[in-house]
Amino acid sequence: MHWSMAEGTPLGTLWVVASARGVHRVIFGENGEREWARVQAAHPEMERREDGLAAQALAQIIEYLRGARRTFTVPLDPEGTPFQQRVWKEAARIPYGQTLTYRELARRIGQPQAARAVGQALGANPLPILIPCHRVIAADGRLGGYTGGRHLKQWLLLLEGERLAAR
Known part of the structure; x- marks a missing residue:
């Protein structure tokens, strides 16, 4: 495994860890x-x-943070349970600039009653930004939690042009 780091990004210090198979962790x-x-x-x-x-991967994330990239091309290697993997795979399909509710994501993976478990799986996402868990919000429009802090979730959604109601 190896890593790379950037300081002074809009997210603060950003670390990326990769295995031989793909990006393993994004930390900020x-x-x-x-x-x-x-x-x-x-x-x-x-x-x-x-x-x-x-x-x-670090270079692609920085391009994204500058508004110059909307998708990522690096292979991913997240470690998680089969349920987490299903949630992360579906979250990765949410297009740039769009949001989905926890409930809708649960429905899309075939477990409509598992919205809370979906939220927990997203909270364990080892690849924030690359797997865009920031695009998942509560049914009432509240942001919900985010690994990097709610203020960063809001910043990422605004970067992508998402119109956020007053919360």
């Missing part, structure tokens, strides 16, 4: 420093590289 936001320390402790063999998949 309110708990970014603590999460990065946890990942480093779990994978002491990781090395920083300014080339390779982590750097490529």
